[in-house]
Amino acid sequence: MPAAAITAIVVSYDSAEVLPACLDALAGEGIGTIVVDNASHDDSRAIAARHGARVIANARNEGYGRGNNIGIAAADSPYVLIVNPDLELRAGAAAGLLAAAERYADAGMLAPRIVEPSGRVFLQPRSLLSPPHLNRSGTMEVPEGDACLPFLSGACLLIQRELFQALGGFDPAIFLFYEDDDLCRRMRDAGHALVHVHDAEARHGRGQSSTPSPQRRFKARWHLAWSERYIARKYGLAEPSPVRTLQNLGKALGYGILLNREKMFAHAGSVAGARAWARGETALAHEGLEP
Template sequence: MPAASVTAIVVSYESAQVLPACLDALAREGVPAIVVDNASGDDSRRLAAAKGARVIANTRNEGYGRANNIGVAAAHTPYVLIVNPDLELGAGAVEALLAAAVRYPDAGMLAPRIVEPSGRVFLQPRSLLSPGHLNRSGAMVVPQGDACLPFLSGACLLIRRELFAALGGFDPAIFLFYEDDDLCRRMRDAGHALVHVDGAEARHGRGRSTAPSPQRRFKARWHLAWSEGYIARKYALPEPGPIRSLENLGKAIGYGLLFNREKMSAHAGSVAGARAWRRGETALAHEGLGDAA
């Protein structure tokens, strides 16, 4: 199956440092890219256009899943490839993923072997949305070949475009975090396999999409805590209790006394996000997006 049957969707937000390498790797694979930029203040849009990508310039930060939904809606190929801007596909990776899609027609999503800077292969051993018997402590054993897994990383996913649309795409109520776990769960519930393709490799920078700062740590942990509560309620799972918030509050105070702004901001964000969820505030309202899906 030719690479012309797939369009890459890359969501950028202040990603100018890593975006060129991501787009260069896609170009080497012959894959056209749609870059959905979430109102970056850096050169992300200009760099994407210079690399030949089609750029959709959002006037506000729509969040990860919602921006991907916008990108997929603009694609017309049978397959879409969700790609984080800090991920670089290896040689032949797209061809291997497309060949696996033909080999495994029941697969709803396929992902490459994702290698982190340390050389570790990333696999997700646990998830709030996984049955208890599938949750594992520690690292998972890396498959020696293709394998069906309970979850795939949202850093790189090959998906049939029509199936993505039929399932409603990423949950538009989520601004950040758990959107990929939620999509994996809905794929499995609809009877589609999630396939790790060992013959396809990608290198992932893990967290290098945007530069770190105390403000971004606060925001990320706010959304992580909010999304955990939202997902738990969506699937009728045990909801996070106040004890965790008290623990995070204590840690925020402790790190504040140590003048560690990054860790103080992270734990304070967890407290604020959990409190907002318990009070019924939505992630979209928090980001000024309203509550419309």
């Protein structure tokens, strides 16, 4: 199956530093790319255009899942490849994923072997949405070949476009966090396998999609706290205890005394996200995305 069967979707937000390597790797695989830019303040859009990508310029930051929904709706290929801007496909990875899609007729999503800068292969051993017998403590053993897994990383996913749309795409109520777990759960519930493809490799910077700052850590932890509670309620699971919010408040105050701004902002974000959930505030309202 030719590379024309795939359209890569890259959602960028202040990703100018990492976009060139990501887009060069996709071009090397012969894959056309749509970059959905979430109102970046840097040169992400210009960089994407210079690298031959089709650019969809959002007027506002729509978030990760919603941005991918927009990009996938604009694609017309049989398959879409969701790619984080700080991820680089290795040579032959796209062909390997396509070949695996042909081998495994029940595969709903396929992911390459994702290698972090340390050389560690990233696998997700636990999730709120995994049945207890599939949740594993510690590090998951890396498969020696292709394997069905309970969850795949949203950093790189090959999906049949029509299947993605039939399932409703990423949950549009989520701005950030747990959207890939939620999609994996819905794929499994619909009877589709999640396949880790051993011979397809990608390198992932993890957390390098945007330049870090205390304010961004606050925002990320706000959404992590909110989305965790949203997902728990969506699937009838126990929501995090209020004790955790008190613990995060204590840590925020403690790190504030120590003048550790990074950790103070992170824990304060967790407190703010939990309080917003308790007040009934939505993630979209928080980001100014609701009318």
